[in-house]
Amino acid sequence: MSSSVIEIIEKKGTDEDPVAVGRAVYEHPLVVRLCHWINAVALFVMVGSGLQIFRAFPSFGAKIPQKDLLNWPKAFAIGGWLGGGLQWHLTFMWIYIATGAVYVAYQIFSGNYRQVLFTHRDVRGVWPMVRHYFFFGPKPPAREAYNALQKQAYTGAIVLGVLSVLTGLVVWKPIQFSWLGWMMGGFHYARIWHFAVMWAMLAFVLGHLVMVILHGWNNFVSMLTGWKKDPEY
Amino acid sequence: MDEKKFRQNSRRELLKLTPVLALGAFAIPGLQEGLLKKGLGFSDWASARMFRPGHLATTFENSELTPFEKFPINGYDVDDPGIIFENWTLTVSGAVQKPGEYTLAQVRALPRYRQNTRHVCVEGWDVIGRFGGARLSDFLGLIGADPAARFVTVNCADDYYESLDMATAMHPQTLLCYEMYERPLTREHGAPLRLTIPTKIGYKQAKYLTDLKVSHVLDRVGYWEDQGYSWFYGL
Numbered sequence: 001m002s003s004s005v006i007e008i009i010e011k012k013g014t015d016e017d018p019v020a021v022g023r024a025v026y027e028h029p030l031v032v033r034l035c036h037w038i039n040a041v042a043l044f045v046m047v048g049s050g051l052q053i054f055r056a057f058p059s060f061g062a063k064i065p066q067k068d069l070l071n072w073p074k075a076f077a078i079g080g081w082l083g084g085g086l087q088w089h090l091t092f093m094w095i096y097i098a099t100g101a102v103y104v105a106y107q108i109f110s111g112n113y114r115q116v117l118f119t120h121r122d123v124r125g126v127w128p129m130v131r132h133y134f135f136f137g138p139k140p141p142a143r144e145a146y147n148a149l150q151k152q153a154y155t156g157a158i159v160l161g162v163l164s165v166l167t168g169l170v171v172w173k174p175i176q177f178s179w180l181g182w183m184m185g186g187f188h189y190a191r192i193w194h195f196a197v198m199w200a201m202l203a204f205v206l207g208h209l210v211m212v213i214l215h216g217w218n219n220f221v222s223m224l225t226g227w228k229k230d231p232e233y
Numbered sequence: 234m235d236e237k238k239f240r241q242n243s244r245r246e247l248l249k250l251t252p253v254l255a256l257g258a259f260a261i262p263g264l265q266e267g268l269l270k271k272g273l274g275f276s277d278w279a280s281a282r283m284f285r286p287g288h289l290a291t292t293f294e295n296s297e298l299t300p301f302e303k304f305p306i307n308g309y310d311v312d313d314p315g316i317i318f319e320n321w322t323l324t325v326s327g328a329v330q331k332p333g334e335y336t337l338a339q340v341r342a343l344p345r346y347r348q349n350t351r352h353v354c355v356e357g358w359d360v361i362g363r364f365g366g367a368r369l370s371d372f373l374g375l376i377g378a379d380p381a382a383r384f385v386t387v388n389c390a391d392d393y394y395e396s397l398d399m400a401t402a403m404h405p406q407t408l409l410c411y412e413m414y415e416r417p418l419t420r421e422h423g424a425p426l427r428l429t430i431p432t433k434i435g436y437k438q439a440k441y442l443t444d445l446k447v448s449h450v451l452d453r454v455g456y457w458e459d460q461g462y463s464w465f466y467g468l
Binding site for chain 2: 057
Protein backbone atom coordinates (compact mmCIF):
# COMPACT_ATOMS: atom_id res chain seq x y z
CA MET A 1 0.00 0.00 0.00
CA SER A 2 1.17 3.50 -0.74
CA SER A 3 1.54 6.20 1.84
CA SER A 4 -1.89 7.61 1.01
CA VAL A 5 -4.09 9.05 3.71
CA ILE A 6 -7.06 6.82 4.49
CA GLU A 7 -10.23 8.19 5.99
CA ILE A 8 -13.35 6.45 7.16
CA ILE A 9 -16.41 8.33 6.01
CA GLU A 10 -19.11 8.31 8.66
CA LYS A 11 -22.72 9.25 8.75
CA LYS A 12 -23.97 10.54 12.05
CA GLY A 13 -26.22 7.98 13.66
CA THR A 14 -25.89 9.21 17.17
CA ASP A 15 -22.92 11.21 18.41
CA GLU A 16 -21.62 8.28 20.37
CA ASP A 17 -22.26 5.76 17.65
CA PRO A 18 -21.53 7.08 14.14
CA VAL A 19 -22.23 4.74 11.26
CA ALA A 20 -19.43 4.07 8.84
CA VAL A 21 -20.70 4.45 5.27
CA GLY A 22 -17.50 4.21 3.31
CA ARG A 23 -13.78 4.69 3.06
CA ALA A 24 -11.78 7.20 1.10
CA VAL A 25 -8.15 7.32 0.14
CA TYR A 26 -6.21 10.43 -0.78
CA GLU A 27 -4.59 9.06 -3.92
CA HIS A 28 -3.48 12.07 -5.97
CA PRO A 29 -1.62 14.97 -4.36
CA LEU A 30 -2.46 18.43 -5.68
CA VAL A 31 0.79 18.82 -7.64
CA VAL A 32 0.11 15.56 -9.45
CA ARG A 33 -3.45 16.59 -10.31
CA LEU A 34 -2.41 20.03 -11.53
CA CYS A 35 0.37 18.58 -13.67
CA HIS A 36 -1.94 15.88 -15.01
CA TRP A 37 -4.59 18.28 -16.28
CA ILE A 38 -2.31 21.02 -17.54
CA ASN A 39 -0.18 18.43 -19.27
CA ALA A 40 -3.27 16.81 -20.78
CA VAL A 41 -4.24 20.14 -22.37
CA ALA A 42 -0.65 20.74 -23.48
CA LEU A 43 -0.42 17.27 -25.02
CA PHE A 44 -3.65 17.88 -26.92
CA VAL A 45 -2.25 21.12 -28.34
CA MET A 46 1.15 19.56 -29.08
CA VAL A 47 -0.42 16.73 -31.08
CA GLY A 48 -2.79 19.04 -32.96
CA SER A 49 -0.16 21.62 -33.81
CA GLY A 50 2.40 18.92 -34.54
CA LEU A 51 0.11 17.43 -37.14
CA GLN A 52 -0.33 20.93 -38.60
CA ILE A 53 3.45 21.19 -38.93
CA PHE A 54 3.57 17.71 -40.43
CA ARG A 55 1.07 18.81 -43.10
CA ALA A 56 3.71 21.15 -44.55
CA PHE A 57 5.88 18.15 -45.49
CA PRO A 58 3.87 14.98 -44.90
CA SER A 59 6.85 12.78 -45.52
CA PHE A 60 10.22 11.86 -44.07
CA GLY A 61 13.80 12.18 -45.14
CA ALA A 62 15.31 14.49 -47.70
CA LYS A 63 13.33 16.63 -50.11
CA ILE A 64 13.84 14.22 -52.97
CA PRO A 65 11.66 12.58 -53.98
CA GLN A 66 8.99 14.39 -52.05
CA LYS A 67 6.15 11.96 -51.78
CA ASP A 68 3.26 12.71 -49.49
CA LEU A 69 2.85 9.71 -47.22
CA LEU A 70 -0.23 10.90 -45.43
CA ASN A 71 -2.67 13.65 -46.23
CA TRP A 72 -3.63 14.64 -42.73
CA PRO A 73 -6.94 16.56 -42.71
CA LYS A 74 -6.76 20.20 -41.74
CA ALA A 75 -9.79 19.78 -39.48
CA PHE A 76 -7.69 17.66 -37.11
CA ALA A 77 -4.88 20.15 -36.83
CA ILE A 78 -4.30 23.26 -34.72
CA GLY A 79 -2.97 26.57 -36.00
CA GLY A 80 -4.52 26.93 -39.45
CA TRP A 81 -1.20 27.08 -41.31
CA LEU A 82 2.43 26.09 -40.79
CA GLY A 83 3.37 29.33 -39.00
CA GLY A 84 0.34 29.07 -36.74
CA GLY A 85 1.07 25.44 -35.96
CA LEU A 86 4.64 26.36 -35.06
CA GLN A 87 3.46 29.15 -32.76
CA TRP A 88 1.23 26.76 -30.83
CA HIS A 89 3.89 24.04 -30.80
CA LEU A 90 6.71 26.34 -29.65
CA THR A 91 4.49 27.88 -26.97
CA PHE A 92 2.88 24.78 -25.50
CA MET A 93 6.08 22.77 -25.55
CA TRP A 94 7.25 24.88 -22.60
CA ILE A 95 4.04 24.15 -20.71
CA TYR A 96 4.37 20.48 -21.64
CA ILE A 97 8.00 20.33 -20.51
CA ALA A 98 7.40 22.37 -17.35
CA THR A 99 4.49 20.25 -16.12
CA GLY A 100 6.38 17.07 -16.99
CA ALA A 101 9.47 18.24 -15.12
CA VAL A 102 7.54 19.44 -12.06
CA TYR A 103 5.63 16.15 -12.00
CA VAL A 104 8.76 13.99 -12.15
CA ALA A 105 10.59 16.13 -9.60
CA TYR A 106 7.63 16.06 -7.22
CA GLN A 107 7.19 12.31 -7.54
CA ILE A 108 10.84 11.73 -6.76
CA PHE A 109 11.18 14.10 -3.83
CA SER A 110 7.85 13.27 -2.22
CA GLY A 111 8.39 9.55 -2.57
CA ASN A 112 5.02 9.33 -4.30
CA TYR A 113 6.74 7.71 -7.27
CA ARG A 114 6.30 4.38 -5.50
CA GLN A 115 2.61 4.55 -6.35
CA VAL A 116 3.32 4.82 -10.09
CA LEU A 117 6.74 3.45 -10.94
CA PHE A 118 6.79 -0.03 -12.43
CA THR A 119 9.62 -1.99 -10.83
CA HIS A 120 10.81 -5.58 -10.74
CA ARG A 121 8.41 -6.22 -7.86
CA ASP A 122 5.48 -5.59 -10.18
CA VAL A 123 6.57 -8.10 -12.80
CA ARG A 124 4.76 -11.03 -11.30
CA GLY A 125 1.53 -9.03 -11.14
CA VAL A 126 1.51 -8.50 -14.90
CA TRP A 127 0.28 -11.86 -16.13
CA PRO A 128 -2.71 -12.18 -13.75
CA MET A 129 -3.86 -8.70 -14.83
CA VAL A 130 -3.42 -9.50 -18.52
CA ARG A 131 -5.44 -12.67 -17.99
CA HIS A 132 -8.14 -10.70 -16.23
CA TYR A 133 -8.33 -7.84 -18.73
CA PHE A 134 -8.02 -9.78 -21.96
CA PHE A 135 -8.80 -13.44 -21.28
CA PHE A 136 -11.68 -13.33 -18.78
CA GLY A 137 -9.43 -14.50 -15.96
CA PRO A 138 -10.32 -13.93 -12.30
CA LYS A 139 -9.74 -10.46 -10.93
CA PRO A 140 -6.55 -10.33 -8.87
CA PRO A 141 -7.09 -8.65 -5.49
CA ALA A 142 -6.12 -4.98 -5.45
CA ARG A 143 -3.48 -4.17 -2.86
CA GLU A 144 -2.54 -0.63 -3.83
CA ALA A 145 -3.70 2.28 -5.94
CA TYR A 146 -2.40 0.90 -9.22
CA ASN A 147 -2.14 -2.66 -10.45
CA ALA A 148 0.91 -3.92 -12.30
CA LEU A 149 -0.47 -3.12 -15.74
CA GLN A 150 -1.45 0.38 -14.70
CA LYS A 151 2.02 1.00 -13.38
CA GLN A 152 3.45 -0.31 -16.61
CA ALA A 153 1.21 1.99 -18.65
CA TYR A 154 1.88 5.12 -16.57
CA THR A 155 5.60 4.46 -16.35
CA GLY A 156 5.58 3.92 -20.11
CA ALA A 157 3.70 7.18 -20.66
CA ILE A 158 6.32 9.07 -18.66
CA VAL A 159 9.08 7.47 -20.72
CA LEU A 160 7.20 8.45 -23.89
CA GLY A 161 6.90 12.00 -22.55
CA VAL A 162 10.66 12.21 -22.07
CA LEU A 163 11.27 10.71 -25.51
CA SER A 164 8.85 13.14 -27.15
CA VAL A 165 10.86 16.04 -25.72
CA LEU A 166 14.25 14.58 -26.64
CA THR A 167 13.25 13.71 -30.22
CA GLY A 168 11.57 17.10 -30.55
CA LEU A 169 14.74 18.87 -29.43
CA VAL A 170 16.68 17.18 -32.22
CA VAL A 171 14.06 18.05 -34.85
CA TRP A 172 14.06 21.66 -33.60
CA LYS A 173 17.80 22.07 -33.03
CA PRO A 174 19.71 19.34 -34.85
CA ILE A 175 22.99 21.26 -34.56
CA GLN A 176 22.93 22.27 -30.89
CA PHE A 177 21.78 18.74 -29.99
CA SER A 178 23.83 16.94 -32.62
CA TRP A 179 25.01 14.31 -30.10
CA LEU A 180 21.41 13.46 -29.26
CA GLY A 181 20.62 13.29 -32.96
CA TRP A 182 23.52 10.98 -33.49
CA MET A 183 22.13 8.66 -30.82
CA MET A 184 18.81 8.60 -32.64
CA GLY A 185 20.38 7.68 -35.95
CA GLY A 186 20.53 11.18 -37.41
CA PHE A 187 18.26 14.10 -38.22
CA HIS A 188 15.93 12.13 -40.48
CA TYR A 189 15.42 9.41 -37.89
CA ALA A 190 14.73 11.96 -35.15
CA ARG A 191 11.72 13.19 -37.12
CA ILE A 192 10.50 9.63 -37.60
CA TRP A 193 10.95 8.87 -33.88
CA HIS A 194 9.19 12.09 -32.92
CA PHE A 195 6.25 11.05 -35.09
CA ALA A 196 6.26 7.46 -33.79
CA VAL A 197 6.40 8.59 -30.16
CA MET A 198 3.34 10.76 -30.79
CA TRP A 199 1.35 7.76 -32.04
CA ALA A 200 2.51 5.65 -29.12
CA MET A 201 1.39 8.42 -26.78
CA LEU A 202 -1.99 8.59 -28.53
CA ALA A 203 -2.33 4.82 -28.14
CA PHE A 204 -1.71 5.24 -24.41
CA VAL A 205 -4.26 8.07 -24.20
CA LEU A 206 -6.87 5.95 -25.98
CA GLY A 207 -6.32 3.01 -23.62
CA HIS A 208 -6.25 5.39 -20.65
CA LEU A 209 -9.60 6.94 -21.61
CA VAL A 210 -11.21 3.54 -22.15
CA MET A 211 -10.04 2.37 -18.74
CA VAL A 212 -11.22 5.58 -17.06
CA ILE A 213 -14.67 5.01 -18.51
CA LEU A 214 -14.68 1.35 -17.45
CA HIS A 215 -13.57 2.16 -13.91
CA GLY A 216 -16.40 4.53 -13.26
CA TRP A 217 -17.14 7.78 -11.54
CA ASN A 218 -15.32 7.46 -8.20
CA ASN A 219 -12.11 6.66 -10.00
CA PHE A 220 -12.48 9.64 -12.35
CA VAL A 221 -13.31 12.04 -9.53
CA SER A 222 -10.15 11.01 -7.69
CA MET A 223 -8.03 12.79 -10.32
CA LEU A 224 -10.05 15.95 -9.66
CA THR A 225 -10.32 15.96 -5.85
CA GLY A 226 -7.48 13.63 -4.95
CA TRP A 227 -9.86 11.45 -2.92
CA LYS A 228 -10.99 8.08 -4.11
CA LYS A 229 -14.17 6.90 -2.47
CA ASP A 230 -14.57 3.21 -1.72
CA PRO A 231 -11.27 2.01 -3.13
CA GLU A 232 -10.92 -1.66 -3.91
CA TYR A 233 -7.97 -2.03 -1.60
CA MET B 234 -14.63 12.43 9.06
CA ASP B 235 -18.33 12.62 8.42
CA GLU B 236 -19.96 12.60 5.03
CA LYS B 237 -20.61 16.33 4.93
CA LYS B 238 -17.06 17.12 5.77
CA PHE B 239 -15.86 14.73 3.10
CA ARG B 240 -17.97 16.51 0.50
CA GLN B 241 -16.69 19.89 1.65
CA ASN B 242 -13.16 18.66 1.51
CA SER B 243 -13.64 17.25 -1.99
CA ARG B 244 -15.07 20.55 -3.17
CA ARG B 245 -12.13 22.44 -1.73
CA GLU B 246 -9.68 20.10 -3.42
CA LEU B 247 -11.51 20.50 -6.73
CA LEU B 248 -11.31 24.29 -6.46
CA LYS B 249 -7.56 24.06 -6.06
CA LEU B 250 -7.44 22.95 -9.70
CA THR B 251 -8.67 26.33 -10.93
CA PRO B 252 -5.18 27.33 -12.17
CA VAL B 253 -5.77 24.84 -15.00
CA LEU B 254 -8.50 27.16 -16.28
CA ALA B 255 -5.85 29.81 -16.96
CA LEU B 256 -5.03 27.83 -20.10
CA GLY B 257 -8.47 28.87 -21.33
CA ALA B 258 -6.93 32.28 -22.06
CA PHE B 259 -5.50 30.69 -25.20
CA ALA B 260 -9.05 30.09 -26.41
CA ILE B 261 -10.05 33.77 -26.10
CA PRO B 262 -9.68 35.37 -29.55
CA GLY B 263 -8.51 38.73 -28.21
CA LEU B 264 -5.76 37.18 -26.11
CA GLN B 265 -4.69 34.24 -28.26
CA GLU B 266 -2.49 36.12 -30.71
CA GLY B 267 -0.63 38.00 -28.01
CA LEU B 268 -0.06 34.89 -25.92
CA LEU B 269 1.27 32.88 -28.86
CA LYS B 270 3.54 35.79 -29.76
CA LYS B 271 4.86 35.74 -26.20
CA GLY B 272 5.39 31.99 -26.42
CA LEU B 273 7.26 32.30 -29.70
CA GLY B 274 9.29 35.15 -28.22
CA PHE B 275 10.21 32.98 -25.25
CA SER B 276 11.30 30.21 -27.62
CA ASP B 277 13.49 32.70 -29.49
CA TRP B 278 14.98 33.92 -26.23
CA ALA B 279 15.75 30.33 -25.21
CA SER B 280 17.11 29.58 -28.69
CA ALA B 281 19.57 32.46 -28.47
CA ARG B 282 20.81 31.03 -25.18
CA MET B 283 21.15 27.53 -26.60
CA PHE B 284 23.19 28.81 -29.53
CA ARG B 285 26.88 28.04 -29.13
CA PRO B 286 28.97 30.42 -31.27
CA GLY B 287 31.87 27.99 -31.58
CA HIS B 288 29.82 24.87 -32.26
CA LEU B 289 29.94 23.93 -35.92
CA ALA B 290 27.14 22.51 -38.01
CA THR B 291 27.81 19.00 -39.28
CA THR B 292 29.62 18.93 -42.61
CA PHE B 293 29.24 16.14 -45.16
CA GLU B 294 31.24 14.23 -47.73
CA ASN B 295 30.86 15.11 -51.39
CA SER B 296 29.21 11.72 -51.89
CA GLU B 297 26.41 12.76 -49.54
CA LEU B 298 25.50 15.91 -51.48
CA THR B 299 22.06 16.35 -52.96
CA PRO B 300 22.65 16.53 -56.73
CA PHE B 301 22.65 20.17 -57.81
CA GLU B 302 19.75 19.73 -60.23
CA LYS B 303 17.64 18.32 -57.38
CA PHE B 304 18.41 21.13 -54.97
CA PRO B 305 14.99 22.77 -54.43
CA ILE B 306 14.38 26.35 -55.47
CA ASN B 307 12.08 27.92 -52.94
CA GLY B 308 11.72 31.47 -54.16
CA TYR B 309 9.14 33.32 -52.11
CA ASP B 310 8.20 35.59 -54.97
CA VAL B 311 10.12 35.18 -58.23
CA ASP B 312 12.89 32.82 -59.23
CA ASP B 313 14.74 35.67 -60.89
CA PRO B 314 14.27 39.31 -59.90
CA GLY B 315 16.26 40.34 -62.99
CA ILE B 316 19.40 41.72 -61.42
CA ILE B 317 21.83 43.20 -63.95
CA PHE B 318 25.07 41.71 -62.69
CA GLU B 319 27.34 44.39 -64.19
CA ASN B 320 25.59 47.10 -62.20
CA TRP B 321 25.15 45.12 -58.99
CA THR B 322 26.66 46.34 -55.75
CA LEU B 323 25.97 45.60 -52.11
CA THR B 324 24.98 48.77 -50.30
CA VAL B 325 26.43 48.81 -46.80
CA SER B 326 25.08 51.11 -44.13
CA GLY B 327 24.58 51.51 -40.40
CA ALA B 328 27.10 51.07 -37.60
CA VAL B 329 30.12 50.61 -39.86
CA GLN B 330 33.28 52.61 -40.44
CA LYS B 331 33.20 52.23 -44.21
CA PRO B 332 29.65 52.45 -45.54
CA GLY B 333 29.02 52.55 -49.26
CA GLU B 334 28.83 50.34 -52.34
CA TYR B 335 30.73 47.06 -52.40
CA THR B 336 31.31 45.04 -55.56
CA LEU B 337 31.21 41.28 -55.91
CA ALA B 338 34.97 41.40 -56.62
CA GLN B 339 35.55 42.87 -53.17
CA VAL B 340 33.57 40.03 -51.59
CA ARG B 341 35.41 37.47 -53.71
CA ALA B 342 38.74 38.94 -52.67
CA LEU B 343 38.10 37.79 -49.09
CA PRO B 344 39.22 34.25 -48.16
CA ARG B 345 36.90 31.72 -49.78
CA TYR B 346 35.40 28.90 -47.77
CA ARG B 347 33.60 25.90 -49.20
CA GLN B 348 31.39 23.71 -47.05
CA ASN B 349 28.97 20.84 -47.50
CA THR B 350 26.19 21.63 -45.09
CA ARG B 351 22.57 20.78 -44.52
CA HIS B 352 19.91 23.22 -45.58
CA VAL B 353 16.82 22.68 -43.41
CA CYS B 354 13.47 24.07 -44.46
CA VAL B 355 10.88 25.16 -41.91
CA GLU B 356 8.50 22.78 -43.70
CA GLY B 357 10.51 19.84 -42.41
CA TRP B 358 12.58 18.72 -45.38
CA ASP B 359 16.27 19.21 -45.91
CA VAL B 360 18.98 18.89 -48.52
CA ILE B 361 22.75 18.84 -48.37
CA GLY B 362 24.47 21.37 -50.59
CA ARG B 363 27.98 22.55 -51.34
CA PHE B 364 28.25 26.26 -50.74
CA GLY B 365 31.17 28.59 -51.25
CA GLY B 366 31.77 32.18 -50.30
CA ALA B 367 33.28 34.63 -47.90
CA ARG B 368 32.68 34.53 -44.19
CA LEU B 369 30.20 37.18 -43.19
CA SER B 370 32.48 37.86 -40.21
CA ASP B 371 35.35 38.68 -42.61
CA PHE B 372 33.09 41.01 -44.55
CA LEU B 373 31.97 42.69 -41.33
CA GLY B 374 35.66 43.21 -40.60
CA LEU B 375 36.19 44.68 -44.06
CA ILE B 376 33.44 47.23 -43.64
CA GLY B 377 34.51 48.05 -40.09
CA ALA B 378 31.34 46.95 -38.37
CA ASP B 379 30.92 48.18 -34.80
CA PRO B 380 31.78 45.14 -32.64
CA ALA B 381 29.14 46.24 -30.14
CA ALA B 382 26.38 46.19 -32.78
CA ARG B 383 23.73 43.55 -32.30
CA PHE B 384 22.09 42.94 -35.65
CA VAL B 385 22.78 42.50 -39.34
CA THR B 386 19.85 43.24 -41.62
CA VAL B 387 19.69 42.49 -45.33
CA ASN B 388 17.37 43.63 -48.10
CA CYS B 389 16.98 41.74 -51.34
CA ALA B 390 16.21 42.44 -55.00
CA ASP B 391 12.97 40.47 -54.71
CA ASP B 392 11.81 42.69 -51.80
CA TYR B 393 12.62 39.95 -49.32
CA TYR B 394 14.30 41.05 -46.12
CA GLU B 395 15.88 39.31 -43.15
CA SER B 396 17.86 40.01 -40.01
CA LEU B 397 20.41 38.14 -37.95
CA ASP B 398 21.68 38.25 -34.41
CA MET B 399 25.36 39.20 -34.27
CA ALA B 400 26.45 35.86 -32.75
CA THR B 401 25.12 34.01 -35.80
CA ALA B 402 26.49 36.64 -38.20
CA MET B 403 29.95 36.06 -36.68
CA HIS B 404 29.67 32.26 -36.82
CA PRO B 405 32.49 30.79 -38.96
CA GLN B 406 30.03 28.88 -41.20
CA THR B 407 27.86 31.92 -41.95
CA LEU B 408 28.81 32.84 -45.51
CA LEU B 409 28.13 35.51 -48.05
CA CYS B 410 27.65 32.84 -50.66
CA TYR B 411 28.52 33.40 -54.32
CA GLU B 412 28.98 29.84 -55.47
CA MET B 413 27.25 26.49 -55.19
CA TYR B 414 28.86 23.19 -56.09
CA GLU B 415 32.02 25.18 -56.95
CA ARG B 416 30.28 27.08 -59.73
CA PRO B 417 29.01 30.66 -59.70
CA LEU B 418 25.66 31.00 -58.02
CA THR B 419 22.83 30.69 -60.55
CA ARG B 420 19.98 33.16 -60.73
CA GLU B 421 17.37 30.85 -59.27
CA HIS B 422 19.59 30.19 -56.25
CA GLY B 423 20.04 33.86 -55.49
CA ALA B 424 22.82 35.24 -57.70
CA PRO B 425 24.94 37.15 -57.39
CA LEU B 426 25.09 36.97 -53.59
CA ARG B 427 23.06 35.20 -50.94
CA LEU B 428 23.39 34.17 -47.32
CA THR B 429 24.28 30.62 -46.33
CA ILE B 430 23.75 30.02 -42.61
CA PRO B 431 23.90 26.32 -41.73
CA THR B 432 22.99 27.11 -38.11
CA LYS B 433 19.69 28.70 -39.15
CA ILE B 434 16.47 27.57 -40.75
CA GLY B 435 16.12 28.06 -44.53
CA TYR B 436 14.04 31.22 -44.66
CA LYS B 437 16.75 33.14 -42.79
CA GLN B 438 19.16 32.52 -45.68
CA ALA B 439 18.13 35.36 -47.96
CA LYS B 440 18.89 35.41 -51.70
CA TYR B 441 19.59 38.30 -54.12
CA LEU B 442 21.21 40.52 -51.48
CA THR B 443 21.28 44.23 -52.31
CA ASP B 444 21.64 45.96 -48.94
CA LEU B 445 23.38 45.09 -45.71
CA LYS B 446 22.96 47.10 -42.56
CA VAL B 447 24.66 46.75 -39.19
CA SER B 448 22.63 48.10 -36.32
CA HIS B 449 22.05 48.27 -32.58
CA VAL B 450 18.29 48.08 -32.86
CA LEU B 451 16.13 46.08 -35.19
CA ASP B 452 13.81 48.15 -37.34
CA ARG B 453 12.89 45.43 -39.83
CA VAL B 454 12.75 41.83 -38.69
CA GLY B 455 12.11 39.61 -41.68
CA TYR B 456 9.58 38.76 -44.34
CA TRP B 457 8.39 35.46 -42.84
CA GLU B 458 8.77 36.70 -39.27
CA ASP B 459 6.26 39.41 -40.12
CA GLN B 460 3.85 36.64 -41.15
CA GLY B 461 4.31 34.97 -37.76
CA TYR B 462 7.43 32.80 -38.01
CA SER B 463 10.14 32.64 -35.37
CA TRP B 464 12.89 35.26 -35.63
CA PHE B 465 15.85 33.40 -34.14
CA TYR B 466 15.09 29.90 -35.45
CA GLY B 467 18.57 28.53 -34.81
CA LEU B 468 19.15 24.88 -35.56
